[in-house]
Amino acid sequence: MPQDSIWFTTLTDAQRDELRSFADREPLRKPDVLVVGGGIVGTATAYALAQQGLEVQVVEAGTLCGLASGANAGGIWPDQQGIDYPVAFRNLARRSRDLWGKLPARDGFDLDWRVNGFLTVDPMHWDRSPDELAMHLLSEGLSAHAIDGEQVHLLEPHLRPGIEGGVHYPSEAHLHPVKAGLSFARASKAHFLTETRVISVTVEGSRVTAVKTTAGTIHPGHVIAATGWIADWFADHAPAPPPLMPISGQLIATAPQAPLLNGTVLGKAIVFQLVTGEVVTGGNIVKGDVTEPEAAVTEEFATAARELVPALADVPFCHAWAGARPSTPDQLPILDRLPGIDNFLVAAGHFKNGVLLAPITGQLMAEWIIAGKPSLDHGPFRWDRY
Numbered sequence: 001m002p003q004d005s006i007w008f009t010t011l012t013d014a015q016r017d018e019l020r021s022f023a024d025r026e027p028l029r030k031p032d033v034l035v036v037g038g039g040i041v042g043t044a045t046a047y048a049l050a051q052q053g054l055e056v057q058v059v060e061a062g063t064l065c066g067l068a069s070g071a072n073a074g075g076i077w078p079d080q081q082g083i084d085y086p087v088a089f090r091n092l093a094r095r096s097r098d099l100w101g102k103l104p105a106r107d108g109f110d111l112d113w114r115v116n117g118f119l120t121v122d123p124m125h126w127d128r129s130p131d132e133l134a135m136h137l138l139s140e141g142l143s144a145h146a147i148d149g150e151q152v153h154l155l156e157p158h159l160r161p162g163i164e165g166g167v168h169y170p171s172e173a174h175l176h177p178v179k180a181g182l183s184f185a186r187a188s189k190a191h192f193l194t195e196t197r198v199i200s201v202t203v204e205g206s207r208v209t210a211v212k213t214t215a216g217t218i219h220p221g222h223v224i225a226a227t228g229w230i231a232d233w234f235a236d237h238a239p240a241p242p243p244l245m246p247i248s249g250q251l252i253a254t255a256p257q258a259p260l261l262n263g264t265v266l267g268k269a270i271v272f273q274l275v276t277g278e279v280v281t282g283g284n285i286v287k288g289d290v291t292e293p294e295a296a297v298t299e300e301f302a303t304a305a306r307e308l309v310p311a312l313a314d315v316p317f318c319h320a321w322a323g324a325r326p327s328t329p330d331q332l333p334i335l336d337r338l339p340g341i342d343n344f345l346v347a348a349g350h351f352k353n354g355v356l357l358a359p360i361t362g363q364l365m366a367e368w369i370i371a372g373k374p375s376l377d378h379g380p381f382r383w384d385r386y
Contacts, residue, residue, distance in 0.1 A: 004293075004319045004320060004321045005070050005071060005319075005321040005323075006251070006253040006274070006278055006280060006319050006321070007065075007070050007074070007176060007177055007178040007179075008070060008178060009319060010176070010274065010276050010278065011178065011179070015178075015179065015182060018182055018185075018186070019063055019064055019182065019194075022038075022060075022064055022185070022192045022193060022194040023193075023194045023195045024195070025191070025192075025193045026215070027057050027059065027191070027193050027196070027213065027215050027216065027218055028055065028057040028191050028218070029216070029217075029218060029219060030218075030219050030220070030221075031055045031056055031057035031191070031218065031220050031221070032049075032054040032055045032056065032220070032221045032222065032369075033049050033054055033055070033056045033057070033220060033221060033222045033223070033224060033369060034056075034057050034058075034059070034211055034218055034220035034222070034223050034224070035049070035056060035057070035058045035059075035190075035224045035226055036058075036059055036198050036211075036223065036224065036225050036226060036227050036233070037058075037060060037225065037226035037227035037228065037348075038058050038059070038060025038063075038064045038065065038066075038181070038192060038194060039060075039065055039066075039067060039068055039069040039181065039226065039228060039354065040065055040069040040177055040180060040181050040184075040354055040355050040358045041069075041226045041347055041348075041350060041354050041357070041358050041361050041362070042058055042060070042224075042226035042227075042347075043058070043064065043065070043180075043181040043184035043185050043188075043192075043358075044184050044358035044359050044361060044362035045224055045226055045347060045358075045361060045362035045365045045366075046058045046184065046185070046188055046190035046192070046362070047184040047185075047187060047188040047190065047362060048359070048362030048363050048365065048366040049190065049362070049365065049366050049369065050188040050189045050190045051188070051366070052366050052369075052370055054366075054369070054370075055191075056188070056189075056190035056191065057190070057191045057193070057218060057220070058185075058190055058191065058192045058193065059193050059194075059196045059197075059198060059213055059215070059218075060192070060193070060194045060195075060196065061195070061196065061197040061198075061227075061230075062194065062195065063194055063195075064178075064181055064182065064185060064192065064194055065177060065178045065180075065181035065182070067228060067323060067324070068228055068323055068324060068325045068326060068354055069177050069178065069181055069354060069355065070177065070178055070323065071249070071251070071321055071322065071323020071324075071325075072177055072249075072323070072325065072352065072354065072355055073251060073270060073272075073280065073282075073283055073352075074174055074175050074176060074177045074355060075118075075172070075173075075174055075264060075270075075272075075355070075356070076097050076100055076172060076173040076174060076175060076355065076356050077118055077169070077172045077173075077264070077356065078090065078093030078094055078096070078097050078172075078356060079118075079137070079142045079143045079144055079169045079171060079172060080118045080120070080144075080169045080172055080266075081353075082137075082140070082142045083136070083137060083140060083142065085331075085332070086332075086380060088332075088376075088377070088379070088380040088381070089332060089380070090140075090141070090142070091376070092357060092360055092376065093353070093356055093357065093360075095360050095376075096356055096357050096358070096359050096360035096361075097171075097173065097356070099359035099360060099363065100113070100173065100175070100359055101113075101115070101173070103183070103359070106187060107187065108183055108186040108187030109183040109186075109187055110179055110182075110183055111175045111176055111179045111180040111183050112174075112175055112176040112179060112274070112275050113173065113174075113175050114173060114174050114175070114275070115171065115172070115173045116172075116173065116174055116262060116263040116264070117155070117168060117169060117170045117171075117172055117262070117263035117264070118168070118169040118172035118263060118264045118265075118266070119147075119152070119155060119156060119166055119167070119168050119169075119263055119264070119265050119266070120166050120167045120168075120169075120265075120266040121152060121159065121163050121165075121166040121265060121266065121267055121308075122266065122267045122268055124268070125266060126167065129146075130146035130147070130165045130166055130167050131146045133146070133167055134146040134167050137167070142169075143169060143170065143171045144167050144168065144169045145167070145168055145170075146165065146166075146167055146168075147165060147166055147167070147168050148164070148165045149162075149163050149164045149165055151165075151168075152165060152166050155168065155262060155263070156261060156262060156263070156265060158260045158261065158309055158310075158311055159265065159308060159309060160307065160308055160309070160310055172263070172264065174263075174264060174272060175355070176274070177355050180355070180358075193215060196213050196214050196215045197213065197214045198211060198212070198213050198227075198233045199212045199213060199214065199233065200212045200233060200236075201223065201233065201234055201237060201344075203237050203341060206340060206341055206342045207341065207342055207343050208220070208223050208341060208343055208344050211223060220343075221343065222343045222344070222345065222369050223343065223344045223345070224344075224345045224346075224347055224365055225338075225344070225345070225346045225347065225348055226347045226348060227348060228244070228246075228324075228325075228326030228348055228349075228354075229244040229245055229246045229289075229324065229326035229327070229348070229349070230244075230326075231244050231348070234338070234344070237338065237340075237341060237344075238338060238339075239339045239340060239384075242348075243328050243329055243334070243349070243386050244326055244327070244328060244334075244348055244349050245287075245326075245327055245328070245329075246287075246288055246289040246324035246325070246326065246327070247285055247286065247287055247288075247324065247325050247326075247327045247351065248285075248286045248287075248288060248289060248290035248291075248322055248323060248324045248325065249282070249283055249284055249285060249286065249322065249323070249325060249352070250282050250283075250284055250286075250290075250293050250294065250297050250298070250301070250320065250321070250322040251280055251281070251282035251283060251301075251320070251321060251322075252280070252281060252282050252293070252298050252301050252302060252317040252319060252320045252321075253274075253278045253279065253280045253281075253317060253318070253319040253320075254278055254279045254312070254315050254316065254317055254318065254319075255277075255278065255315075255316075255318055256276055256277030256278055257273070257277050257278070257279055257311075257312075257315065258277070259273070259277075260273055260279060260309055260311055260312070261273040261279065261309070265308065267304060267305075267307075267308040268304040268307075268308070269281050269282055269283055269284075269301050269304045269305065270282065270283045271305050271308055271309065278319075279305065279309070279312060279315070281301045281302070281304065281305040281317075282297075282301045284297060288324070289324040290322050290323075290324065291322055291323060291324065292322060293320035293321055293322045294322075298317060298320045301317070302317045305317075325350075325351055325352050325354070326348055326349050326350060326351070326354070327349055327351040328349040328351070328386075329386060330385075330386075331351045332349070332351075332380060332381060333347070333348065333349045333350040333351075333353070333357065333361070333381055334346045334347070334348050334349045334381060334382075334383050335347055335361060335364055335365075335374070335378050335381040336378060336381060336382045336383040336384075337368070337383075338383065339383060339384060345365055345368055345369070346383060347361050347364075347365055364376065364378070
């Protein structure tokens, strides 16, 4: 798992025991569906499939939500970043946010869900005035409005003085990604097995007939690859090298503080506060699989956060972690059947939007298996779009 990730630090002892309980189990040998990958996308997919009455086995090489899902920021921010993506992504993201909003009321879900908004206050993040940007966002169907300096400090009174204005996205939300993954596992009837690596798949004709794992061989009705950028176990059966790659990021956090922030604030870096009090900042983009945080990056993020929130001036950032996010060349996920194999689906390459898109990805995978096709046009997310 990502070193010193705040998401694992803030788990209760009972939740840590719950994570450990998924190891050393016997897998189902003939499940309806085998989901390979126990990150947030894999756990959400297992939940959606089990809700449809399918027998589901999940295998994860490490800890549940231990890689990209345990290293991200936990943001549900479709409007704030929607302008950077095509309409197909925005539609997918909005539907997924709506699905997230329904889950906290269901039994078994404990994920620190908050609709607490997103505020951008640094002019480096817009190439026009806040008014012009907000009007452009609204014209694209996104929820945002421009606010002046007085309104900024009404929303976030602990920000530095002198901020002249910003863009506020009121519908954005936040959650605890590891608690969310645990919630999917807890609330579903799927079978989860961690510390289990997939070695290879056997394909006969146009179907997978067997999947060899370190816990033995499984003969599933369908296979769903939700392993992020790790595709070596099925790459030999793909028509071309899988267009998946790691892109890393780093975050840092304080110990619990008195209330300082109401929502997520984007200055030179993203800054937000957890319900447990920790202030988190960071979110850079580095090519490759970087798992060790860099001291210089930590200092850069800490300096930016202290400039934005003066109350942090003497507060140490005692947690730093980094992890790789699975991406594709256009930073959109692959949601498709693997060409040439009827019972193998791919749900991977979500870049920094795995948490945001997890529920809708699971729903689409379930529709594909139950109905033979998803309810949304998956053209922008096809395997062969490259």
